Amino acid sequence: MGTKGTTVSIKSADGHNFDMYLARPEGQAKGAVVICPEIFGINSHIQSVADQYAASGYIAAAPALFDRVQAQYVAGYEQSDIETGIAIMQKIPMTDAIADTHAAVEHVRALHEKVAVIGYCWGGTVAWVAAAQVPGLSSAISYYPGGLIANADLKPQCPTMMHLGEQDKSPPPDAARTVLAEHPTVIAYFYPAGHGFNCDQRGSFDKDSSAKATERTLAFLGLNAER
Numbered sequence: 199m200g201t202k203g204t205t206v207s208i209k210s211a212d213g214h215n216f217d218m219y220l221a222r223p224e225g226q227a228k229g230a231v232v233i234c235p236e237i238f239g240i241n242s243h244i245q246s247v248a249d250q251y252a253a254s255g256y257i258a259a260a261p262a263l264f265d266r267v268q269a270q271y272v273a274g275y276e277q278s279d280i281e282t283g284i285a286i287m288q289k290i291p292m293t294d295a296i297a298d299t300h301a302a303v304e305h306v307r308a309l310h311e312k313v314a315v316i317g318y319c320w321g322g323t324v325a326w327v328a329a330a331q332v333p334g335l336s337s338a339i340s341y342y343p344g345g346l347i348a349n350a351d352l353k354p355q356c357p358t359m360m361h362l363g364e365q366d367k368s369p370p371p372d373a374a375r376t377v378l379a380e381h382p383t384v385i386a387y388f389y390p391a392g393h394g395f396n397c398d399q400r401g402s403f404d405k406d407s408s409a410k411a412t413e414r415t416l417a418f419l420g421l422n423a424e425r
Contacts (some may be wrong), residue, residue, distance in 0.1 A: 203258070204247055210301040214294075216265035218302055219245055221252035229336060229423035230257040232302045234295075234321030234328070236397070237283030239264050239272040243399045247318075250350055254416055257309050261302040263324070265294050275400050292345075292404035293326050300332045312336040312423040316415065318396060319344060322360075329354035337422040339415050342393050344368035349375040359385045359418050361411040365392040387414060 203221030210216065219240050229350035233253050234292035235244045240260050248369060264271045267289045273279035277357075303313050314337040317325030323345030330352035337357045341344075346360075346369045362374050371376075371388060378386050389395060389411065391404035 202401050203245060203252065205304075208261075208301055208305050209309055210294075210297050212297060214298070215265060216298060216420070217262040217270065218305070219260040219262075220247055221245075221248040221258045223252045223255045223257065225255075227257045227303065227310050228255040228316065228406065229419060230259070230306040230310040231419065232306060232313065232315045233258060233260040234299060234315060234317030234324040235260055235263065236319035236321055237264075237287050238275065238279060238389070238395070239270075239283075241272040241274070243397055244318075245388055247396075250412075251316075256419065257306055259302050259306045261298055263290065263298050263321075266290055266294055266298070267271060275397070276324060283320075283342075292324070292327055296327055297330055299324055299328050303328075307334070314338060314422065315418055317341065317343070319394060322346075323349065326354075326358075326360075327357055329358045336425070337418060339418065341396055341411070342366055342368070344393075347373050354381065354384060357385075357418070358383070359415065360387070360413075362386060362388050362406075363391045363393055363395055364388050365390070368393055387411065 224381045249257040261395035315325045316339045318341045322340040325340040335356040339359045353389030391407040392402040393404040394400040395404040396408045
């Protein structure tokens with residue numbers, strides 16, 4: 199089992215200080231994962247995701263990518279939370295989100311040489327971009343990245359997996375398949391679910407799809423951590 203995480207402060211390359219939730223496994227780690235969050239901050243759900251990966255044997259770090267606009271921002275999943283989260287997200291250039299993700303990767307790389315990135319929703323887009331722009335990743339896993347279409351021309355530089363919903367509108371499955379056809383090395387799975395199906399605090403949560411995606415992600419992490 200993993201232990202409950204703690205919050206640490208780290209610094210990006212441009213001097214920006216931000217928080218990161220860090221959870222460690224008991225015993226020797228299999229690898230490390232940086233978890234790029236949804237637009238709701240490092241809330242109880244994202245912390246539980248990090249704890250889940252720690253329980254599975256990975257050092258798990260969730261950087262507070264919204265700290266550049268609103269420090270210690272956390273929210274739930276009401277419509278007002280969605281609107282606020284989108285407003286904050288729109289103020290954060292992807293270059294800044296990637297810089298902070300890169301800083302998180304380097305922080306945990308000091309703890310384990312094999313570092314993967316996993317992202318959900320907006321964080322799924324960050325993970326997709328990181329796969330192309332953050333050097334040295336062991337793998338990248340992107341859940342329902344709403345910005346996939348806008349970043350279709352990026353080319354992942356590490357083994358990459360994607361989990362998508364057949365009932366999603368962000369990205370729509372047909373558009374996602376068109377992009378994926380241009381990236382034959384990306385392993386992609388489609389589930390009978392909508393956007394946010396991995397989050398057990400959202401109405402769109404799909405237990406079976408979430409469990410299957412987690413199983414596939416853990417297998418993918420393990421395979422690439424051994425390379």
